[in-house]
Amino acid sequence: MADAPLMVVDGAGVVTGWSRAAERRFGPATADALGLRVMDVLALDTTRAGGGGDGPAGLRMEPLAGAGWAFWASASDGSAGPGQGGDLVGTALLDVMFTQARVRMHVLDPELRLLRISDPSAASDADESERLRGRPFREVCAFEEPERVEAFVREVLRTGVPGVDRPFRARRGDLPGGRRTFALTAFRLQEGRGARQSDDGTVLGAAVSVVDISEQVRRRGREAALDAVRDSVGGTLDVDATCRDLVEALVPGYADVGVVEVVDSVLRGETPEPGPLALDVPLRRAAYGGTGQAAHPVGDVRSVLPGTPYQRALTDLRIRVLPLADAPWADADAARVGSIRKIGAHTLLLAPLTLRGAVLGLVSLYRCGDSEPFTEEDVPVVAAMASRAALNIDNARRYVHEYTIASALQRRLLPQRPVPQPAVETDHLLLPGGVAGNWFDTIALSGARTALVIGEVAERGIHAATTMGQLRTVVHTLAALDLEPDELLARLYDTAARLAVERAQLPQSDPLHEEPLGATCAYAVYDPFTEMCTVASAGHPAPLVVEPDGAAFVVGLPVGPALGTSDRSPVAAVSFRLREGSLLALHSNALRGHAQPTSGALRQALMPTDRPMGDLCDAVAYALPDSPDLHGSALLLARTHAMPADRYAAWELPYDKTAPATARRLTSKRLADWHLEGDTGDATELIVSELVTNAVRYGRPPVELRLILDRGLTCEIRDGSTTAPYMKYAGAVDEGGRGLFIISQLASLWGTRYAAEGKTVWSEQALPGEGT
Incomplete structure (x- = not known):
């Protein structure tokens, strides 16, 4: 007999002592074994023995002073030594489990009928064992799935491999709405002694412990x-x-x-x-x-x-x-x-x-x-x-709060409704969802021309709306200078570079400090007199054109670098003719895949092209998928027309001192045809006289006069010189120098635009009944 026991268990059957010999035999280290139940240890012993049923006959147990038991390894042949009481081990172990262990034990015969039961909550299990003896195990414990429980125990009987801590649910009728979960541990009971039971020994039944683990569950x-x-x-x-x-x-x-x-x-x-x-x-x-x-x-x-x-x-x-x-x-x-x-x-x-x-x-x-x-x-x-x-x-x-603010700010920065144009019908579509930095604009230019702008900012939310508002304001300011699209974008690059420098100088705690400025923009100008459209792009997709007969193409546009980048490659503009009734679609980058000229959803939705602009935008919204990638995308749609012949008049004037008088006479007659006499007629004749006088005095032939009736009344004088006029403030006794000053007082707007063949000085007056 060894000097020290393999293990020591208390009266509840819980391991309180563990030896190195126990580690070698059972497997767990001391720290893991303390607190285990003795039945679990025996299950480990059986499993490590190869499933043959290494039972308690391989152990000798003796009671300790007070409460508890000590386990020693028995002789190698499975028999106890003299005076060691090995023949009583099985009985002793069964007694301790039924009288002192704090678990509910069931002993079943091979047919899973109850032979003996212990109830740790009762003083004695004799009465209950007698009352339940012979009852099927499935009736003794009201399990929710008795078939699974029986299958579990029969598997243990068939293989001899113990089943440890298998959870099953049961109802307790004395607890309203209550449910309990029990952990079942089952061992096969079999004849035979020694360190290993024989596989062909008679199966006597099964011992099943039932532990309430409801609280753990x-x-x-x-x-x-x-x-x-x-x-x-x-x-x-x-x-x-x-x-x-x-x-x-x-x-x-x-x-x-x-x-x-x-x-x-x-x-x-x-x-x-x-x-x-x-x-x-x-x-x-x-x-x-x-x-x-x-x-x-x-x-x-x-x-x-x-x-x-x-x-x-x-x-x-x-x-x-x-x-x-x-x-x-x-x-x-x-x-x-x-x-x-x-x-x-x-x-x-x-x-x-x-x-x-x-x-x-x-x-x-x-x-x-x-x-x-x-x-x-x-x-x-x-x-x-x-x-x-x-x-x-x-x-x-x-x-949501920030989204609401950013969304409201973005919508306030965008056009609220299409602005009527004499030769261009426009409308827009802004897809719902998200606060993307997509923006667009329709800008009235001199000479009945229209600028169409679309852009996109890389940021989202309120920062996108802020950057979008800055760029939109700059584009409006530059458009008022009558710049060509490529020149306008060149100056927009300069503005974006300055904004990027300002962003880099923000405190490091500012979220925009580490976020580079990134934006794109496409700028197009349509002239209804020539039916020509000129467009340039800074990193933005080229627009889609759908002609009245259904033919479609994407403008062959060399796309320049995006705004805010270090790349300052020159931007090239492209001019192309738009047939009467053509649709020009400027769109966000997210819609690029849907803007194919042959099978894209955008082109399909725009057919036929002669429907109202609002219906066309609705058709595009219905045709596009509801994808998060498209949320917040923008579409600016324009249908172009030639300038109506009854809305303008043009004449070439003689390059001599009779030109002002001729211009006044022609202007007076045309204004009468348009029913614009009175104060408007007088002011227009004076404006025309001053502009023609300047062109004859300081310009070069040819001199042309053009009157346009669209958003207002526009007077244009074109000559072959590129010298820019400028306004002077004449003194009280000066005889000259008041021409442009007079024009600035009579007209709502005036300016100069340049072309390869000269310049055009223009003025615009509000029509009677309209604000200036």
Whole structure:
């Protein structure tokens, strides 16, 4: 006999001592073995022996002074030495397990009928054993799936390999709505002695221990639910989606029915009020999960009713666990109580969603039918869930708040409605969703020309709207200088470079400090007199042209570098003719794949081309897929026409001193045809006289006069000189130098634009009845 026992167990059958010899025989180290049950150790011994049934005959056990037992290895032949009591080991082990171990033991015959039972909660198991002896094991323990339990025990009987801690669920009729989980450990009982039982020994039955692990299962269930909330909730910056994720994480694994209600103003991004919540503050049902008919549909807005636990939870901001068998507040909220009874709910857990003292909403969890009721032990876990959900809802609310501001700012910076043009019909489409930095513009230029602009900023949100507003303002300013598209973009590059330098000089704490400025822009000018369109691009996709007969092409445009980059390669402009009734589509970069001239959705939606512009934009919106990649994309659509012959007049004037008089006579007659006499006619004749005088005096032939009636009344004088006129302020006694000053006082706008063959000086007057 060895000097020290293999192991020592206490009166409850739990290992309290462990030797190196035990490590070699059973496997676990001392730190892992302490606290194990003796039945588990014996199962390890059997498994390591190869499944042959290394039973207690290979061990010798003796009682210790006080309570407990010591186990020694018996002789190698399986027999105990003289005076060691080896023949009594099986009986002794069975006695200790049935009288002192704190587990419920069942001894079954090969047909799984009960032979003996121990109940650690009872003083003696004799009466119960006698009453239940001969009953099938499946009837002794009310398992939910008795077939699986029997299959488990029969597998142990067939193979001899013990089954350890296999969980099965059972009902307890004395606990309403209660459910229990038991861990079953089964051993085969077989004839034979020695360190190893023979495989052909007679099978006597099975010993099955039943341990109630319900509390461990509940604890693991709570931890799993909390982990599910941590993993699932917070992956989106959408309040509704966050609420849905919370319900999906809890139902049906943790609760049978879940409801999340959020303060209505929070869904709009407004800052929540500090608690407690007033009775008149509306809640919107954001998510519902579970079976049965909800008392209120998702999206319903209501205020909590006084005298209900929902109102109490939002008043004192405490989590509540409420039995629903007898709801004293049934009359206060009859609709909800009726719904609760229909789904068979027996317990309610209410958790207010709060953050820094502000109330965001309320979570209601129900358990129904034979599910275990909520207890106070669920409160700490649900508090952690509600805290995390409230934080993510508030993050989503902040995003909604910033999105609302950025979206409003962006829309205020964009044209609100198409501006009427004499020879161009325009309309635009801005796809919903997201706050992308897409912008567009229609700018009226001198000479009845129209500038079409579209751009995109790399940022999103309020920073995109800010950059977009800066670039849009610069384009408007440069367009007023009557620059060609390539020259305008060249100056826009300079502005973007300065903005990029200013951004780099921001404090490092500013989020824009490390974010480079990136933007694109395409600028096109259409002249209705020549029906020519000139376009240039700074990193933006070339526009799509759809002609009246359905022919389509993408403009062959050399795309320059994007704005804000260090690449300053020159930008080239391309001019092309647009047939009467052609559609010019300038679009965001995200729509490039849908703007193919043959099979793209954009081209298909624009056929036929003669429909109203609003209908064309609607058709494009319906044809494009609802993809997040397209959210916030923009389309600027223009249908071009030639200048109507009755809206303009042009003459070539003699290059001599008779030119001013001739110009006044021709102008007077045309204005009479347009019914523009009186003050407008007098002012126009004076403007024409001054412009022609300057052209004859300081310019070169040929001299041409053109009158245009479109947005206003435009007077243009073109000559062959590129010398720019400038306005002087003549002294009180000076006889000259007042020509352009007079024009600036009579006209709303005036300016000069240049071409290869000379310059054009123009003025524009508001028509009678219109503002200047």
